Amino acid sequence: MDRPPAGATSRALVAGTLLSAGCFVLGVLLTLLGQGAGAQDPRRLDLVLEAAAQLRPWAWSTLGVICLLLTPPAGLLATVLETRVTQPATALLALAVLAILGLATGLALLG
Numbered sequence: 001m002d003r004p005p006a007g008a009t010s011r012a013l014v015a016g017t018l019l020s021a022g023c024f025v026l027g028v029l030l031t032l033l034g035q036g037a038g039a040q041d042p043r044r045l046d047l048v049l050e051a052a053a054q055l056r057p058w059a060w061s062t063l064g065v066i067c068l069l070l071t072p073p074a075g076l077l078a079t080v081l082e083t084r085v086t087q088p089a090t091a092l093l094a095l096a097v098l099a100i101l102g103l104a105t106g107l108a109l110l111g
Contacts (some may be wrong), residue, residue, distance in 0.1 A: 008078040016071025023064030030057040065087055 039058040040047045048066075065069035079094040 006079075006082070008082045009075050012074040012078040013071060016067055016074055020029055020064045020067035020071065023060050023067060027057045027060035027064060030060060073098055076101070 002011050017071050035057050036055060038051075040051065042048060042058070052063055068101055076094045076098040080091045080098065083094070084091040088105045
């Protein structure tokens with residue numbers, strides 16, 4: 001049996017991991033450089049982005065967490081897109097897992 005292509009999936013997972021790690025490293029460096037903490041509500045993306053533009057460490061760490069949390073769904077979406085023709089069962093399974101993650105996230109945010 002031929003293995004399904006995994007190029008896009010691998011790229012999505014590596015990119016998300018590197019982006020997340022970069023945000024965390026920047027947050028640590030900014031902390032070491034003495035940037036003020038002044039954390040605000042991390043659930044408000046507008047405040048996070050504003051604080052990141054001001055080079056606040058907490059905002060960069062928050063962006064790292066967001067990237068880390070979005071990496072698996074991005075990998076699943078890439079799997080769906082790259083296997084939908086050659087391995088439809090794999091694509092459907094990845095789509096089902098993506099739907100369950102979305103439902104669980106939605107329920108967690110509501111609760």
